[in-house]
C-alpha cells in the first residue's frame with residue numbers, strides 16, 4: 001500500500017479535537033493492519049475516543065520498538081484555505097489538508113510501513129513491533145497516550161519509541177542537518193495575583209487598586225531568564241556550529257549571524273526558561289476599582305527543571321512586588337539520552353539516505369506524547385519524521401492555513417519507518 005494514498009484518505013476523516021471523533025479513521029487504519037497479520041486492539045477511556053494499539057510479536061523476547069502517532073487535529077477555517085482542509089487534494093506536488101504535517105503524514109507513513117512489512121512476511125526476531133495511533137493529543141492526551149501509558153502499561157510498554165517532533169532537513173552554513181527531538185520542555189504556566197481593595201472608579205484615592213500593583217510584573221515580563229548550558233544544549237550547539245562551544249550566548253550570536261530564523265525558532269527557546277504573558281484580568285466593571293488582578297504567563301522550562309528552580313528564575317525576571325505566584329498544573333519536562341541502538345540506527349539511515357548530512361538532537365519548546373512514554377517506561381523516545389521541506393516553510397503551516405506536505409516527504413518518512421524495525425528487531429527465520 002502507498003502511504004500517500006492513505007494520507008489523502010485520513011485527511012478526509014474530520015478528526016478536529018474537540019470532539020476528535022477518531023473512531024472512523026482508526027477503523028480505516030485497522031482495515032489494512034488486521035488482514036496483514038497485525039494483532040489489533042481498540043482501547044478507549046470512553047467509547048467515542050478510541051486508541052489503536054497494534055502488535056507484531058517477535059519470536060524471542062527483546063526490547064520493544066513502538067511507532068507512535070496521533071490522529072486528532074486542531075480546527076481549520078475553510079474560508080482561509082486555498083484547498084478545502086478535509087479534501088486531501090493532491091496538487092502542485094503537495095497533499096493538502098488539516099493534519100498533513102501534524103500529524104496524519106506520519107500516521108500514514110508508519111501504518112503503510114507496518115502493513116507492507118507484515119505483507120512481505122517480515123516478523124521480528126526478538127522484541128515486538130508496536131504501533132500506537134492515539135486519540136486526543138492536541139488537548140492534553142486525557143483520552144490518548146497519557147491514559148494508555150497510565151491505565152494499560154502492558155499494552156504499550158516499549159524500550160524504543162519513534163514519535164513526532166522534528167525531522168526537518170536544515171541547510172546551515174553549508175552543511176545539512178536533520179533535526180531530531182530528544183525531549184520536550186516542561187510547562188509551568190503561572191498566574192501572578194495581586195490583591196487590594198475595591199472602590200468607586202470616580203474616587204481613585206478610595207480603595208487600593210490591585211491592577212496597578214500588577215504593572216511592574218507585566219513591564220518586567222518582556223525580559224527572559226538568562227540562557228543556561230546543559231549537556232543537551234552543548235551537543236546541539238556543537239553539532240549545529242560544527243565546532244566546540246565554550247560560551248552559550250556567544251554561540252547563539254554566531255548562529256544569529258548565520259541564520260536568524262534558526263536562532264529564533266530552534267536555538268533560543270532551547271537555551272533556558274522562557275516566559276510569555278498571555279492573559280490578564282482585573283475588574284469586571286469599568287467603574288469599579290479592582291480588589292484583585294491576575295496576569296497569566298506561559299512559562300516553558302528545560303527538561304528536569306523543578307518547581308523551585310523555575311521559581312528562582314521567574315523571581316529574577318519579575319523582581320519583587322506585592323503579588324503572589326501560583327503554578328497551574330505544572331509538568332516537569334523529560335528527555336532521552338541521544339545514544340544507544342535507536343540513535344545508531346537513525347545515524348546509519350541518515351548516512352544511507354542523505355550522505356553527508358548529520359543529525360541535530362534538540363529539545364522541542366512544545367509538548368508531545370513522547371513525554372508519557374518516557375515517564376511510564378523510561379523509554380528512549382525520539383521525535384523524528386524526516387522531511388526535506390524547510391522549517392521556514394513548515395512552521396507557519398502547522399496549526400495554520402494551507403497545511404500541506406510534499407509527496408516526496410511522505411515517502412521519505414515511509415522509507416525510514418520501513419527500514420528501522422528490521423534493523424532494530426532483526427528478521428525472524430521463516
Ligand SMILES: [Zn+2]
Nearest residue numbers: 102103137164
Ligand atoms: Zn501533533
